[in-house]
Amino acid sequence: MFKALLVEKNDDGKTQASVQDIDESALPEGDVLVNVEYSTVNYKDGLCIGPGGGLVRNYPHIPGIDFAGTVDTSDDPRYKPGDKVVLTGWRVGEAHWGGYGQKARVKADWLVPLPAGLDTRSAMAVGTAGFTAMLAVMALEDHGLTPEKGEVLVTGAAGGVGSVATAILAHLGYQVAGVTGRPEQGEYLTQLGASRVVAREELNETTKRPLEAETWAGCVDAVGGAMLARVLGQMKYGASVSAVGLAGGAGLPATVIPFLLRGVNLLGIDSVMQPYDNRLRAWERIASDLPMDKLEAMIVPATLADLPKLGADILQGQVRGRVVVNVADA
Missing domain, CATH: 3.40.50.720 (NAD(P)-binding Rossmann-like Domain)
Structure with missing residues (x-):
């Protein structure tokens, strides 16, 4: 079992989000199981936590369009247990369960190795x-x-x-x-x-x-x-x-x-379907060209329980900088 922010749709069509215990067997198919450590809040996340915005295909749903964490198990030779990885895009958190859970199972092609110079927290500040x-x-x-x-x-x-x-x-x-x-x-x-x-x-x-x-x-x-x-x-x-x-x-x-x-x-500029090689190039540039002290000044810490309010706030333009969600400590 692991904790996650689960969004459910009522009979009247309205959605509600709450932190719940989820069985690992409920995760969607994928090559790599990741122990998620941090995620963040984007405008799309606000839509997926709340009204859906036409992005969510099926309920119940775990949002979170990006995450960083450690590989638990892998059926793909590119990744092994203990590897640090980051995921953004590929409609994860929209059509596929995302990073607002302590575990995520995804395709190996969607992952990028965490570049040297970044840890999982700073990756999600990005x-x-x-x-x-x-x-x-x-x-x-x-x-x-x-x-x-x-x-x-x-x-x-x-x-x-x-x-x-x-x-x-x-x-x-x-x-x-x-x-x-x-x-x-x-x-x-x-x-x-x-x-x-x-x-x-x-x-x-x-x-x-x-x-x-x-x-x-x-x-x-x-x-x-x-x-x-x-x-x-x-x-x-x-x-x-x-x-x-x-x-x-x-x-x-x-x-x-x-x-x-x-x-x-x-x-x-599209970040969702960006080719792998340019993803690597961008993350390497982030590690070298984004000053970490400036990144730290942008961070607003949060937990899974804070997400329903933060999702509503970002839709109203009331979130400054970068929210970093400590998923592992839910």
């Missing part, structure tokens, strides 16, 4: 949000971004993806402008390395002008919607935007003018 942030930074660099080219914008900077992106970029020598709608988070962003804080109100209004002054050498955008449309018109010639989220909406009320007249690049 989690899907930090992994996505690293992918976004790598994409900008692959398209020519260097610190000498100018200031880099991070929207939704106080959130999970934005926090890690800000810390990584600052560590790499970039001047970072962090956008937030929460003025009280200014000091937090400065501590992460932001050179200045931009109020959300300065960017979330649409403009009739398809182009504005060339301002940003790059951008990690977690907001989408009208803010992304506005930012596209402010990018420098040939600059790129990594699009990682839609906190401000899925629509894009923009024109093609920034692409045609300034050669701006809009780069889509």
